[in-house]
Amino acid sequence: MGNGMAGFVGKTGSIDTINNYNLYCHCVAGLVGYEDKNLYLNKDLSNSMGLFLQKTNIIRDYFEDLQAGRTWWPKEIWINYASDLSQFHQDPTGQQSLECLNHMVMDSFSN
Numbered sequence: 001m002g003n004g005m006a007g008f009v010g011k012t013g014s015i016d017t018i019n020n021y022n023l024y025c026h027c028v029a030g031l032v033g034y035e036d037k038n039l040y041l042n043k044d045l046s047n048s049m050g051l052f053l054q055k056t057n058i059i060r061d062y063f064e065d066l067q068a069g070r071t072w073w074p075k076e077i078w079i080n081y082a083s084d085l086s087q088f089h090q091d092p093t094g095q096q097s098l099e100c101l102n103h104m105v106m107d108s109f110s111n
Helices: 002-006 018-030 043-060 062-067 095-108
Strands: none
Touching: 018 043, 043 062, 043 095
């Protein structure tokens, strides 16, 4: 877990691809699921649960992270809806904002 997370130290705002997003979520939360004895026997399920929970947190913490200068939303997703990630805060109920949010939520179910 520590080795995986070390690869992201100092790289806030640099999650460009969905693959890197999944790797980040796996390192910070997917591995934690392996420690749950109820999920231990099914590593795929435990990893999926960890990724889902981490992605939920990332979606929820969008504005807090943006204010702190961190962004974990993968550019591969949000660039389809805006030229800058902060645009979603400027018009949170706009069509592009909602479509991007839907894309992020649907991605959280993909693991």
